[in-house]
Amino acid sequence: MKRLKPPASPTTAVHGMDDDPVVQGLLVTISQKRLRPGAKLGEDRLAEAFGTTRIHIRQALAHLASRHVVTQIPNRGAFIHTPTWEEAQAIFAARRIIEAAAVEAAIDRLDDRAIEALNAHAAREAADSKNDRWSSLALTADFHVLIAELSGNPVLLEIARGLILRTSLAIATFETPGSHDCSPEAHPDIADLIIARDKVGALAALSHHLGEMEARIRPAGAVADPNDIGAILKDVGIKPMRRRQSHV
Amino acid sequence: MKRLKPPASPTTAVHGMDDDPVVQGLLVTISQKRLRPGAKLGEDRLAEAFGTTRIHIRQALAHLASRHVVTQIPNRGAFIHTPTWEEAQAIFAARRIIEAAAVEAAIDRLDDRAIEALNAHAAREAADSKNDRWSSLALTADFHVLIAELSGNPVLLEIARGLILRTSLAIATFETPGSHDCSPEAHPDIADLIIARDKVGALAALSHHLGEMEARIRPAGAVADPNDIGAILKDVGIKPMRRRQSHV
DNA sequence: AAACGTAAAATTGGCGCCAATTTTACCTGG
DNA sequence: CCAGGTAAAATTGGCGCCAATTTTACGTTT
Numbered sequence: 001m002k003r004l005k006p007p008a009s010p011t012t013a014v015h016g017m018d019d020d021p022v023v024q025g026l027l028v029t030i031s032q033k034r035l036r037p038g039a040k041l042g043e044d045r046l047a048e049a050f051g052t053t054r055i056h057i058r059q060a061l062a063h064l065a066s067r068h069v070v071t072q073i074p075n076r077g078a079f080i081h082t083p084t085w086e087e088a089q090a091i092f093a094a095r096r097i098i099e100a101a102a103v104e105a106a107i108d109r110l111d112d113r114a115i116e117a118l119n120a121h122a123a124r125e126a127a128d129s130k131n132d133r134w135s136s137l138a139l140t141a142d143f144h145v146l147i148a149e150l151s152g153n154p155v156l157l158e159i160a161r162g163l164i165l166r167t168s169l170a171i172a173t174f175e176t177p178g179s180h181d182c183s184p185e186a187h188p189d190i191a192d193l194i195i196a197r198d199k200v201g202a203l204a205a206l207s208h209h210l211g212e213m214e215a216r217i218r219p220a221g222a223v224a225d226p227n228d229i230g231a232i233l234k235d236v237g238i239k240p241m242r243r244r245q246s247h248v
Numbered sequence: 249m250k251r252l253k254p255p256a257s258p259t260t261a262v263h264g265m266d267d268d269p270v271v272q273g274l275l276v277t278i279s280q281k282r283l284r285p286g287a288k289l290g291e292d293r294l295a296e297a298f299g300t301t302r303i304h305i306r307q308a309l310a311h312l313a314s315r316h317v318v319t320q321i322p323n324r325g326a327f328i329h330t331p332t333w334e335e336a337q338a339i340f341a342a343r344r345i346i347e348a349a350a351v352e353a354a355i356d357r358l359d360d361r362a363i364e365a366l367n368a369h370a371a372r373e374a375a376d377s378k379n380d381r382w383s384s385l386a387l388t389a390d391f392h393v394l395i396a397e398l399s400g401n402p403v404l405l406e407i408a409r410g411l412i413l414r415t416s417l418a419i420a421t422f423e424t425p426g427s428h429d430c431s432p433e434a435h436p437d438i439a440d441l442i443i444a445r446d447k448v449g450a451l452a453a454l455s456h457h458l459g460e461m462e463a464r465i466r467p468a469g470a471v472a473d474p475n476d477i478g479a480i481l482k483d484v485g486i487k488p489m490r491r492r493q494s495h496v
Numbered sequence: 497a498a499a500c501g502t503a504a505a506a507t508t509g510g511c512g513c514c515a516a517t518t519t520t521a522c523c524t525g526g
Numbered sequence: 527c528c529a530g531g532t533a534a535a536a537t538t539g540g541c542g543c544c545a546a547t548t549t550t551a552c553g554t555t556t
Contacts, residue, residue, distance in 0.1 A: 017310075017313065017314060042506095042507075042508095043507075044506090044508095054508095055539090055540065056540095058508095058509095059310060062265075062310055062311065063310065063314045065265065066310075066314040067314065068406075074508085074509085074547090075507085075546075075547045075548060076507090076547090076549095077507070077548095087402065087403065090401045090402050090403040090404065093353075093401055094403040094404050094407065097345065097346070097404070101345040105341075153341055153342060154334070154335065154338050155335065155339055155341070155411070156338065156341070156342050156345070159342065159407055163403070290536095291537075292536090301510075301511075302511095302538095303511075306539095322517090322538085323516075323517045323518060323539075324517090324518070324519095324537090324538080325537070325538065
């Protein structure tokens with residue numbers, strides 16, 4: 001038996017490249033700063049690591065390149081994008097705008113499920129202090145994504161997701177040696193102010209929080225350390241390939 | 249003679265998929281509403297129309313799909329994206345946020361070149377009344393892009409460009425029969441208020457302008473008219489292909 | 497010994513071919 | 527005359543091979 005389908009209705013199903021395992025794997029690896037800006041993303045190596053073909057890798061890399069997460073250079077390959085200092089400042093400025101609007105919208109449409117989600121994230125972040133530093137980095141970023149989700153605007157959420165990810169690239173590029181992405185106690189404060197529906201307080205706390213993040217980067221801190229991705233991807237749960245080794 | 253180049257510095261040159269002629273051609277054709285939401289974008293047909301290969305078309309379509317301008321359905325092909333009503337509302341809400349911030353930033357860093365650019369665009373728009381309606385549609389969108397450019401934030405500009413383009417898709421999908429994209433006299437008013445450095449006035453005029461645009465769409469106005477792209481692309485200056493014709 | 501130039505290896509880019517699915521057209525049956 | 531089913535055509539998806547460029551390694555020269 002065949003089920004008949006609409007003749008030419010493009011609203012049936014979406015491709016959903018964001019759900020791609022290669023894209024997701026690269027994204028979380030970047031948000032955890034295991035892949036640093038400038039790292040080479042070889043097609044054959046990634047294909048072997050993720051267990052797929054080279055064409056699939058190319059599509060994923062092209063998708064990430066259009067999101068300004070990966071930079072593709074003709075005949076050179078794909079690299080984790082290294083933001084310029086001007087781009088880093090622009091990302092922070094854009095985050096101030098987007099996230100302030102998201103906080104306002106989240107307070108306007110605050111309900112029990114939103115409060116529960118904020119508390120759940122606060123609990124998860126409080127219990128995370130003794131985890132490995134990789135997952136805690138992704139967790140602090142998730143708080144900002146959660147606020148964007150609570151805004152109820154899917155377009156705003158998508159923009160925020162991109163900016164938050166690019167922020168980790170900016171921080172990884174220009175950070176001063178000993179610095180964290182987010183001060184630990186800033187997120188519960190913002191969450192409480194949102195739950196209390198204190199707009200001006202929440203906006204001030206958010207602005208202060210983003211200011212602290214921006215204060216940790218310096219224009220001269222650009223590192224040129226594209227460490228090899230083999231050992232990194234192996235730790236994520238992917239089997240690496242060993243091709244050859246340059247001897248003495 | 250060979251010129252030596254940096255060893256592995258990814259900041260040397262960018263790929264720049266946005267400069268691709270296929271992407272640009274499709275983008276302007278969409279902003280002019282010659283390609284309407286739901287239109288099928290066949291790979292062979294586009295390759296023949298633009299005079300390139302099918303692989304190049306695929307890359308361009310994937311890029312546009314990651315920007316939510318094109319929807320790709322597996323084994324079905326690529327279509328001009330048809331926003332949902334919720335997405336259309338979210339786009340307008342996001343534009344209010346982004347463009348308000350852009351106007352504020354533009355006023356803060358206003359200089360002579362910015363004033364000249366605003367006046368130049370106003371003059372071009374005033375002299376455009378008797379042009380064909382295709383280019384005037386793109387011109388009204390350019391005004392909003394110009395404001396985003398004057399904000400001085402390249403990230404904000406990129407976000408605004410995407411939202412403005414997706415707005416034309418939203419309007420084309422849900423517009424009521426006789427409606428224009430922008431009321432003609434709204435842009436000079438906003439430009440004058442920006443030049444006068446009147447923030448609250450410019451923000452109010454912008455909000456009113458976007459409100460007028462949003463008021464012209466209705467949730468039931470979804471059209472299912474994906475007219476063929478052959479005649480449209482032929483008019484843009486591309487040679488179409490004639491394959492076969494179904495006789496009587 | 498350091499630097500230049502050359503050659504080999506590796507990687508990316510692109511084209512063509514073929515399988516899988518969909519769309520269309522046609523034919524048959526009610 | 528309309529509906530359902532079947533077959534042909536068209537289109538997309540994917541894999542493999544080969545050219546072009548880059549990167550690395552090595553040998554030669556000053």
